[in-house]
Amino acid sequence: xxxIILLIFISLTIAIAFLGAFIWNMKTGQYDDTYGPxxxxxxxxxxxxxxxxxxxxx
Amino acid sequence: xxxxxxxxxxxxxxxxxxxxxxxxxxEKEVVLSGENSFCCYGCKTVYEILxxxxxxxxxxxxxSPGVSLRHVREExxxxxxDPEIAKKIITFQSDSFSRAQFSIPNxxxxxxxxxxxxxxxxxxxxxxxxxxxSHRQITLDFNPSKISLAAVARLLSSxxxxxxxxxxxxxxxxxxxxxxxxRLTVAGFCFGNIMMLSFPEYLGLDNSDAQLRTLFSYLNLLxxxxxxxxxxxxxxxxxxxxxxxKRINIDVPIAVGLAVLFLRSAYxxxxxxxxxxxxxxxxxxxxxxxxxxxxxxxxxxxxxDRDYKSxxxxxxxxxxxxxxxxxxxxxxxxxxxxQIRNMxxxxxxxxxxxxxxxxxYSFVTGESKPVHVQEGALIYGGGRLIGQPAEFVVExxxxxxxxxxxxxxxxxxxxxxxxxxxxxxxxxxxxxxxILGIAxxxxxxxxxxSPNQMWLIFTSxxxxxxxxxxxxxxxxxxxxxxxxFGRNGFYLKNADVIERMAAIDSIVFxxxxxxxxxxxxxxxxxxxxxxxxxxxKALTASSVHPLSRTIAKSIAASPMPLSTFEEVxxxxxxxxxxxxxxxxxxxxxxxxxxVITESQSMVFVSxxxxxxxxxxxxxSLRNGLKELIAKINTKLxxxxxxxxxxxxxxxMQSVFLSDKGLYFNQTPLDKxxxxxxxxxxxxxxxxxxxxxxxxxxxxxxxxxxxxxxxTGIFTPASDGILLGKQLKNLNQFLALSKSAIVILKIAFGxxxxxxxxxxxxxxxxxxxxxxxxxxxxxxxxxxxxxxxxAVNWVGERAFRNKL
Numbered sequence: 001x002x003x004i005i006l007l008i009f010i011s012l013t014i015a016i017a018f019l020g021a022f023i024w025n026m027k028t029g030q031y032d033d034t035y036g037p038x039x040x041x042x043x044x045x046x047x048x049x050x051x052x053x054x055x056x057x058x
Numbered sequence: 059x060x061x062x063x064x065x066x067x068x069x070x071x072x073x074x075x076x077x078x079x080x081x082x083x084x085e086k087e088v089v090l091s092g093e094n095s096f097c098c099y100g101c102k103t104v105y106e107i108l109x110x111x112x113x114x115x116x117x118x119x120x121x122s123p124g125v126s127l128r129h130v131r132e133e134x135x136x137x138x139x140d141p142e143i144a145k146k147i148i149t150f151q152s153d154s155f156s157r158a159q160f161s162i163p164n165x166x167x168x169x170x171x172x173x174x175x176x177x178x179x180x181x182x183x184x185x186x187x188x189x190x191x192s193h194r195q196i197t198l199d200f201n202p203s204k205i206s207l208a209a210v211a212r213l214l215s216s217x218x219x220x221x222x223x224x225x226x227x228x229x230x231x232x233x234x235x236x237x238x239x240x241r242l243t244v245a246g247f248c249f250g251n252i253m254m255l256s257f258p259e260y261l262g263l264d265n266s267d268a269q270l271r272t273l274f275s276y277l278n279l280l281x282x283x284x285x286x287x288x289x290x291x292x293x294x295x296x297x298x299x300x301x302x303x304k305r306i307n308i309d310v311p312i313a314v315g316l317a318v319l320f321l322r323s324a325y326x327x328x329x330x331x332x333x334x335x336x337x338x339x340x341x342x343x344x345x346x347x348x349x350x351x352x353x354x355x356x357x358x359x360x361x362x363d364r365d366y367k368s369x370x371x372x373x374x375x376x377x378x379x380x381x382x383x384x385x386x387x388x389x390x391x392x393x394x395x396x397q398i399r400n401m402x403x404x405x406x407x408x409x410x411x412x413x414x415x416x417x418x419y420s421f422v423t424g425e426s427k428p429v430h431v432q433e434g435a436l437i438y439g440g441g442r443l444i445g446q447p448a449e450f451v452v453e454x455x456x457x458x459x460x461x462x463x464x465x466x467x468x469x470x471x472x473x474x475x476x477x478x479x480x481x482x483x484x485x486x487x488x489x490x491x492x493i494l495g496i497a498x499x500x501x502x503x504x505x506x507x508s509p510n511q512m513w514l515i516f517t518s519x520x521x522x523x524x525x526x527x528x529x530x531x532x533x534x535x536x537x538x539x540x541x542x543f544g545r546n547g548f549y550l551k552n553a554d555v556i557e558r559m560a561a562i563d564s565i566v567f568x569x570x571x572x573x574x575x576x577x578x579x580x581x582x583x584x585x586x587x588x589x590x591x592x593x594x595k596a597l598t599a600s601s602v603h604p605l606s607r608t609i610a611k612s613i614a615a616s617p618m619p620l621s622t623f624e625e626v627x628x629x630x631x632x633x634x635x636x637x638x639x640x641x642x643x644x645x646x647x648x649x650x651x652x653v654i655t656e657s658q659s660m661v662f663v664s665x666x667x668x669x670x671x672x673x674x675x676x677x678s679l680r681n682g683l684k685e686l687i688a689k690i691n692t693k694l695x696x697x698x699x700x701x702x703x704x705x706x707x708x709x710m711q712s713v714f715l716s717d718k719g720l721y722f723n724q725t726p727l728d729k730x731x732x733x734x735x736x737x738x739x740x741x742x743x744x745x746x747x748x749x750x751x752x753x754x755x756x757x758x759x760x761x762x763x764x765x766x767x768x769t770g771i772f773t774p775a776s777d778g779i780l781l782g783k784q785l786k787n788l789n790q791f792l793a794l795s796k797s798a799i800v801i802l803k804i805a806f807g808x809x810x811x812x813x814x815x816x817x818x819x820x821x822x823x824x825x826x827x828x829x830x831x832x833x834x835x836x837x838x839x840x841x842x843x844x845x846x847x848a849v850n851w852v853g854e855r856a857f858r859n860k861l
Contacts, residue, residue, distance in 0.1 A: 032193070035191040
């Protein structure tokens with residue numbers, strides 16, 4: 001029977017860890033825009049090879 | 059890019075040409091630029107802007123990503139210069155850094171994100187921009203010393219991404235729903251685990267496992283804590299607040315239900331009497347929160363903001379090429395020169411160009427003594443000009459919301475509370491006690507029949523009986539109707555007006571400017587030189603009275619400069635022009651003694667005390683008015699009040715189909731008394747006038763409607779402003795207000811029926827708290843959905859063929 005008690009505590013701990021992760025995700029706004037970041041990482045941050053007198057400073 | 063090649067070709071549509079910017083098929087004209095073709099100049103401009111700034115990557119990310127600019131109106135967004143409105147959009151502000159959030163419905167693809175996030179390359183004032191694709195929003199950091207908020211909006215708009223700005227406060231719904239989702243998650247997590255730990259109990263543990271049973275029970279009790287204390291805290295807070303205010307609200311039964319289940323279960327577990335009802339309790343909170351989330355989603359999509367599209371139908375004379383032309387106030391721009399006449403409202407913050415003027419700020423400050431201002435002074439929007447007309451140059455456009463708030467200023471409120479609001483308040487109060495009573499009686503009954511089930515049934519009753527849908531029906535029905543009215547040229551002060559409109563049984567019309575409009579024939583009996591005609595024009599052009607406007611319009615001579623101006627309501631106007639004393643108005647006013655009777659309106663002219671003759675004006679009836687009267691005559695008592703002599707009685711009789719309700723020679727005070735007399739006889743009176751010499755009657759009436767054509771007379775005493783050309787549809791508006799009441803009653807019916815049926819199931823013990831929690835939000839959503847759809851449907855149907 002002890003093994004059941006142990007298992008329950010392990011499973012609860014893991015589940016609470018996932019719950020915590022989800023809450024952290026929510027609070028840091030990772031679910032605000034589920035599409036934007038997936039394409040944003042594909043944009044090339046080209047150095048403007050231009051007449052532009054305003055090169056983009058980091 | 060070689061813009062020399064630019065040309066317009068009217069290509070026959072043999073082959074389809076697609077716009078290089080937006081990808082739409084070019085229909086009528088094709089604008090060529092280099093090797094690219096565009097469907098309109100707007101698209102071409104965007105392409106050129108992007109090309110110049112090396113942003114053509116925009117076109118390689120997605121196929122034809124551009125937003126067509128073919129149907130886009132130029133907008134100035136000048137209202138964003140108003141700090142009150144800007145405050146709703148700007149989330150952070152300092153001297154060199156501002157953060158603003160715009161809603162842009164046009165965001166639709168990868169290219170949009172890329173372009174909008176590279177805005178800083180188009181304008182150095184933009185520091186950073188980030189798109190939220192799911193919400194179609196952009197968060198912009200910009201330097202307000204380099205670019206104004208309005209300029210940012212124009213920049214977005216020029217690229218085809220016009221921001222959507224609504225009049226109502228933008229609610230911080232995002233943060234709210236985020237907290238709600240976390241609460242929901244916690245409740246769901248605990249619900250699942252409590253179910254798992256209750257599983258052995260469901261299957262039946264034998265007594266040898268008592269140790270395990272106790273452990274599971276304590277674990278459950280631990281797990282239910284966050285559900286009650288965190289997820290369900292809103293209900294307890296709301297209930298606590300209502301107790302503090304000594305008013306019972308509809309959250310109380312839910313809070314009581316939750317508390318009862320929790321305390322009972324805790325007692326059972328701690329006293330080793332059983333497992334309690336923790337699985338039901340956590341499931342209940344979980345489903346209640348799902349319902350709340352679903353509700354807020356529905357309400358967001360059905361929201362009825364008064365947006366900037368339902369403008370005030372208020373006009374002002376603007377100088378265009380040395381001529382005055384009426385223009386709706388929301389089209390005014392900074393630098394426009396406008397003329398304001400006696401009694402008209404200054405629609406925007408502007409500088410006085412004339413020598414002097416008297417401004418009455420009573421709408422803004424409540425102080426009714428006119429202020430004397432000199433040339434060059436800044437006049438705040440909302441002031442009313444008294445006396446001599448003056449010219450102004452617009453400095454800053456007035457915000458629509460500012461006018462609306464002036465209108466809703468307390469002084470102009472009628473002391474009549476909404477009947478339905480009152481009813482809901484009393485029902486909510488009493489209902490709560492009734493629910494608590496029913497629940498208690500049910501509990502007592504089940505205590506004897508089946509004590510096991512007692513607590514669950516008690517909670518079910520508490521939850522299902524809640525009449526939340528009731529409170530939502532009225533705001534959604536009236537709010538949506540308000541929007542339907544606004545779209546069709548009838549701008550109402552607030553939603554309560556619709557309720558009053560439905561109860562109207564008498565309509566009083568003012569004659570001049572309401573029933574009649576303009577002139578079919580106008581002749582002058584007497585002699586006037588062209589110089590004198592110029593004087594007459596100058597004087598009449600200064601007044602907003604319909605007859606004055608008609609005379610001014612009919613005279614071709616150029617107006618003479620006016621030195622003084624005075625207007626006596628219902629009598630006439632007087633002024634001094636190049637040392638000549640002019641009086642124009644009724645026979646009595648100018649001192650004309652001979653009695654003559656003719657069938658037209660007569661306006662007498664005297665110069666330096668000598669009567670020079672009179673204008674004979676045959677006014678024309680407003681379009682569609684005869685049909686309107688014929689329609690409403692059967693349902694309502696119709697009256698006509700006129701300040702003029704009874705010369706037009708015969709013609710009015712043919713319109714109003716009888717001579718019973720026609721009254722002539724009425725002073726403004728007479729009109730007011732007439733309306734209050736009707737009211738004392740138990741009638742509910744709607745007064746339709748132009749707001750000039752009947753503002754007292756408009757205020758006295760149950761529903762005052764100001765009809766406006768091309769004047770800037772803003773009558774805060776009125777409850778609605780109706781576009782002149784829509785007066786013929788008054789019948790439709792009246793019918794719609796009645797439909798609104800019917801829809802509201804049906805919605806109430808649905809809500810009550812719903813509560814009644816579910817309550818009967820709950821009392822008989824056939825409804826578990828879980829099902830109750832699922833049913834509750836469905837009832838609210840169905841009531842709100844019903845009223846929104848029904849209102850839009852009847853609105854659509856009433857005006858389908860009318861515009």
